[in-house]
Structure formats: structure tokens, C-alpha cells
Amino acid sequence: MINEPDPLDTAALRKIxxxxxxxxxxxxxxxxxxxxxxxxxxxxxGDFLTLLPAIYIVKSAHAKGAPPAVLGRMGLNLGIxxxxxxxxxxxxxxxxxxKANTRNVDLLDRHLLRMNEKGRPExxx
Numbered sequence: 001m002i003n004e005p006d007p008l009d010t011a012a013l014r015k016i017x018x019x020x021x022x023x024x025x026x027x028x029x030x031x032x033x034x035x036x037x038x039x040x041x042x043x044x045x046g047d048f049l050t051l052l053p054a055i056y057i058v059k060s061a062h063a064k065g066a067p068p069a070v071l072g073r074m075g076l077n078l079g080i081x082x083x084x085x086x087x088x089x090x091x092x093x094x095x096x097x098x099k100a101n102t103r104n105v106d107l108l109d110r111h112l113l114r115m116n117e118k119g120r121p122e123x124x125x
Contacts, residue, residue: 017099017102020036020053020054022034022099034099036095037092037096040095043088050085054101058071058078066111074104078104
């Protein structure tokens with residue numbers, strides 16, 4: 001018998017979000033930044049490259065059965081991140097505080113917790 005991953009387990013997505021949003025602590029200030037803020041400094045391709053893990057998180061949420069309302073909020077978080085993040089310097093500073101990936105995994109966790117408390121709908125894992 002094959003061990004299937006628990007559909008409520010978002011640990012792998014949380015690891016991706018942590019790497020992208022809070023992997024490093026800035027000395028003296030104590031603020032945590034991630035690869036999103038660092039890679040985003042690269043003009044042109046930086047913001048595009050940081051979208052790839054963010055899209056993976058949203059696609060995984062869809063695969064885990066997140067409803068359109070949750071997916072829409074996740075998309076809004078990404079849209080805000082991309083829109084403001086594309087502004088040189090201001091966008092990079094904004095990325096440090098916005099942490100769209102962490103917000104999106106939090107949204108998925110809350111949805112899955114609610115679903116688990118109510119019972120899973122028919123046809124869902």
C-alpha cells in the first residue's frame with residue numbers, strides 16, 4: 001500500500017514560503033527577509049523568478065481543494081506583490097513587509113482547518 005500525503009499537510013508549502021519570505025534575519029534591525037526580496041533586486045528577471053514558487057503555492061492550494069474565494073484572495077495577494085514589487089526600490093522594500101507567500105499559505109491553512117472541522121465534502125481527498 002502506498003502512503004499518500006495528507007491533503008491537510010501544508011508543511012512543504014510552508015517551507016517554500018519561509019524561504020521566499022523570511023529565510024534571513026537582517027543584522028541590527030532584526031527584520032526577516034527571504035529570497036523574494038533578494039532575487040527581486042535583479043532588474044527585469046528578479047520579479048518574474050520569484051513568481052514561480054508563488055504560483056506553485058496557489059496551484060497546490062487549488063489541488064488541495066481551495067475554493068474560488070480563497071484562490072481569489074491568494075491571487076490578490078500575488079497581484080499586489082507583483083504590482084508594487086515592480087516599482088524599483090519601493091517595491092523591494094514593500095516585498096520585505098508584504099510576504100505574499102506566507103499570507104497565501106496562511107489562507108490555505110485556515111481553509112483546510114475549517115474544512116477539517118466541518119468534515120470533508122464528498123469527492124474531496
